[in-house]
Amino acid sequence: MSTITTGELTEVLSETTLLRFATAGSVDDGKSTLVGRLLHDSKSVLVDQLEAVERASASRGQDAPDLALLTDGLRAEREQGITIDVAYRYFATPRRRFILADTPGHVQYTRNMVTGASTAELTVILVDARNGVVEQTRRHAAIAALLRVPHVVLAVNKMDLVGYEEQVFAKIAEEFTAYASELGVPEITAIPISALAGDNVVEPSANMDWYGGPTVLEHLETVPASHDMAHCHARLPVQYVIRPQTADHPDYRGYAGQIAAGTFRVGDPVTVLPSGRATKVAGIDLLGKPVDEAWTPQSVTLLLEDDIDISRGDLIVPSKDAPATTQDIEATVCHVADAPLTVGHRVLLKHGTRTVKAIVKDIPSRLTLDDLSLHPHPGQLVANDIGRVKIRTAEALPVDSYADSRRTGSFILIDPNDGTTLTAGMVGESFASPEPVKDEAEDDGWDF
Structure with a gap:
């Protein structure tokens, strides 16, 4: 059986870089409109999708297509004019592929924002230029900091409703940057936009010649993608034990799962946790074929040299980098x-x-x-x-x-x-905690 080389696999799986990003902001800040504008102006909307949006907009008495309907797909969302569920969209430009999570702005659905941002490398936080930084803006900045999202874009939206005034944008950008920096957000980029009119979303705005920075799409295409965890400590949570017991492989025993971080190579000494049993990687199967190495986020099957009692929930790690x-x-x-x-x-x-x-x-x-x-x-x-x-x-x-x-x-x-x-x-994440108090848990059979 032939072995796939690392170079061949990289060429197949990584033709263009991938960026996962999420949008967040208060209700009516224009998140879904921004997402719709990104999809529309980057030519990522199919003709039948656009026609459906045009029909839905016309039935509501709107002269122009409501681009927010490209993401607000639930009936309740369309009726209320707000985003409720996390809407995922996949699109690409010649420079990069994207997975986008449009998250709700209502405080009641902050939990959905946590879901959408948990795997993001970048978060776009929208602010209505008329309202500035509000409590929900601060909440979303705090969540982005806690989730360690490495890149945050402040999109000051609806600049057309404040006369495209530079001072309005500068004041909001300064306040947000100071707050987010105190939270520990490592990189903040502020962009003045009008999602409805398309200013600085995909094309530069003719109405804000005082702004010399990138458009939203240009920044998304060029920001360093930080999701590559191939060089981190390797971790494979075991999802399933594979034992086909076929005539060709009577003694096959593999441990399948998605690599959560790092790289595994044939011959690596590894430890199975929590048992602490040590062994070596005897083989790696990927897409039904053996490979010399595999890395996050590939789904693989590891074969080990020793017969160890391993089940779902165990963690396979390098012996030299085993966590406590x-x-x-x-x-x-x-x-x-x-x-x-x-x-x-x-x-x-x-x-x-x-x-x-x-x-x-x-x-x-x-x-x-x-x-x-x-x-x-x-x-x-x-x-x-x-x-x-x-x-x-x-x-x-x-x-x-x-x-x-x-x-x-x-x-x-x-x-x-x-x-x-x-x-x-x-x-381990902390904003610095006070001293602990006496344990208040009562004995009901769950004490460990």
Whole structure:
């Protein structure tokens, strides 16, 4: 059987670079219109899609096509004129491929913004030029900082409604940049636009000759794509154990999953966690063929030299870069459920492909978005709150810091009664917490 070389595979899978980005902003800031303008002006809309939007716009008495309808596909979204669900769109230009997540602006759907931005390398935060920076703008900036999105674009929209005034743009850009920088956002680019009129979205604006920076699309095409984690510590959460037991492969035993970070090579010494058993990579299967090496985010099957008890939820890592296993996790979380998260809450914690029982031992602080101050020991987090938590798990987990790996440094908390997602967490992320209080969890059989 022939082996695919690294060069051949790279040529097949990486003809152009990929950028994942998300949009965010308050209600009526024009996110869906901006996305529609990007798709329309970059010639990424099919004729039948545009015709459907034109018909829908005409039925609502609009003279021009409402480009927001290219992403607001739910009936409730069209009726209310707001985005509710995360709308994913895939498009490409000659310079780059894009995966775009148009996220809701209403505070009630902040949880969806967390979902859309969790895998993004860039977030476009829109601000209405008439309103400036508002609470939801600060919330989205804080979430982008917590999720460690490396690039943030401030799109000051509706510049046509403020006479394309440079001073209006400069004031908003200065306020947002100061706030986001304090949060630790590494790179901020401010662009004045009118999504409705198309100013500085794909083509430079003739109405703002005082602005000499890139358009939104130009920036998206040229910003460095930072999702390449091939050089990080390698991590493979085992999703499935493959044992075909065919005549050709009677002793085949492979461990399948998507590489969360780093690169695996045949011959690498590896350790299986949480058991700590060590072995070596005997082979790597990709797309049904053996390869010499594989890297994130490829889905592969690893074959190991030794017969080790491995099941779904285990983590295969390089022996020299194995993370520590722990039952005590400290993290910053964004609470996404309607029901509050309280001290003593019994939950399920899902990390990678493993789900274990856990207890919320403490909630040291809640972040106040207005001034970035900390409210100590609030006792609970309600929907859309950002806070610090301490969790005790029933089984030891191999967790990385979120700063090192957004995949193996993240988790979600789940209600064990109905399977509702409660909270999205980032291990080790902190705005600096006060001292912990005495454990308030009661004994009900879940103490570990």
